[in-house]
Amino acid sequence: MVSNSIREIRPYLLRVLDDIFKNPPRPPKFISEDFPSVALLVDATTVRCSVPVGDFDDARQLFDGHHNSYSMKFEVAVSAWPPFKALFVSDSVPGGFHDVSLFRSGKHRYIEYLKKTEEEKIGNSVHDQNDSWSIMADKGYQGHFIDINVITPIKRIHKAIKTLNEKESQLTELESIQTLSSSQPSSFSSSQPSFSSPSVSPLLSSNSTSSQLSSISFPTEDLQVVPAAVMVNSTQSGSTSSKAGTSVMSTKEAEIYNKKVAKHRIPVEWFFVRLKRLWLRLSDKYTGSREVFSSDAKIACWLTNIVIDSNSLEADDGIFYRKVEEFSNRKEKERKLIQEINARASMERKMIRKASK
Missing domain, CATH: 1.10.287 (Helix Hairpins)
Structure with a gap:
């Protein structure tokens, strides 16, 4: 009886709530000193579902390797300013979809919203001269985005540094072989059987090897590669770059930067907590039909916004x-x-x- 009533009410309730929240509020002039251009905090959450019976391909798409369970996933964009309400909620996808794939499929929702109005451009702070607002997300959203600025924690490059050191030792070894082969006396070659010298590419000859070694600068400490879009929006990072390039910072600077990013994006985690505290249907295991999961997730997010108006996130x-x-x-x-x-x-x-x- 109750489930039949919910089935009848669901489409009408979703339509009403979509109309209420279809026009998200614009970002204020001042949001944060560390990240003045960040307007949206984006993250995806997974909800466990029943183990599928039947089609193997269907089951494989639902399996989330990160959480080691069958689940459904949806993405929420929360405002970067109080009271941190949901502004956009995506349709659901199987749990096997990567966060970046989910973001790319629905980023058109954000692009129009993130364009700054003329009034917002005039009111730009000294540290925020961008023509559009930015999005902040976790490491799962790392990627190259041309039409949208996405700020994520810094990615480590320990393996890249190791590769550079290996290349340096290889070039040094080849240079020593070339030096030994060129310094052999002429009488040695006439009295001994001839040996073919190691075949070395012209690019790695003695002169070119020296020039290559002198042009390579190897780091003296652990370094991090920082996407330029991140550095443009950071005022405390210590180095900046254009959107097309990259910057390099030390491990200590990277750790400080990552802590600031983590602290700034905490509200989106708080929102998911409040969401799952209010709606037990999304907290542990979703037992309903997967066809209506998107509707239930959106209804729950919009109703959570109403609750946040009277009881803020903490x-x-x-x-x-x-x-x-x-x-x-x-x-x-x-x-x-x-x-x-x-x-x-x-x-x-x-x-x-x-x-x-």
Whole structure:
């Protein structure tokens, strides 16, 4: 009876809420000193669903390797200023979709909104001279975006530094071989059998090798490659760059920068916590039909906005979120352990039957 009523009400409720929140508010003139151009905090959340029965391809798309479960996923863009309400909610996708793929498929929703009006351009702060607002996201959103500015934590390049050091040692070794082969006396070649010298590319000859080594600057400490779009929006990073290039900063600077990014994007995590505290249907395991999951997710987000108007997001939402995550992970481990025990018991019973025959 209740489920039939919900099925009847759902489309009308979604239509009403979409009309209420279809025109998101514009960003204020001042948002933050560290990231003055960030207007949206974007992240995706997953909700576990029932194990699919039937088509293998369908099951494979639903499986989320990061959370090791079958799930559905949707993306939310939260305002970067208080009260941190959801401005955009995407349609749902299977849990196997990567966050970047989900973002690319729906970024057209953000591009028009992020364009600054003439009034907003005039009111730009000293540290924010961009013609459009930016988006802040986590490391899962790292990628090259031409038509939109996305600020993410800095990516490490330990492997790249190791590769450079290996190339330096190889070039040094080739240079020493060339030096030894050119310094052999002429009488040695007439009295001894001739050996063919190592074949070295003209690009790695003695002169070119020296020039290459002198032109390469190897880092003396661990460095980080920073996307230029990130550096344009940072006022405390210590180095800047144009949108087309990249910048390099030390590990200590990178850690400081990452902490600032993490602190700035906390509200989107708080929003997900409040969302799952209010709507248990999205907190642990979604038992409804996957065809209506997008509608339920959007309705829940819009209704959460209404709740936030009267009860703002707080730090205890983050504490609750961590407790929910720990509880969910513990339950998942227990479930898998029970499955493993049952599988072993079934295998032992089969072996006993086979031995008795």
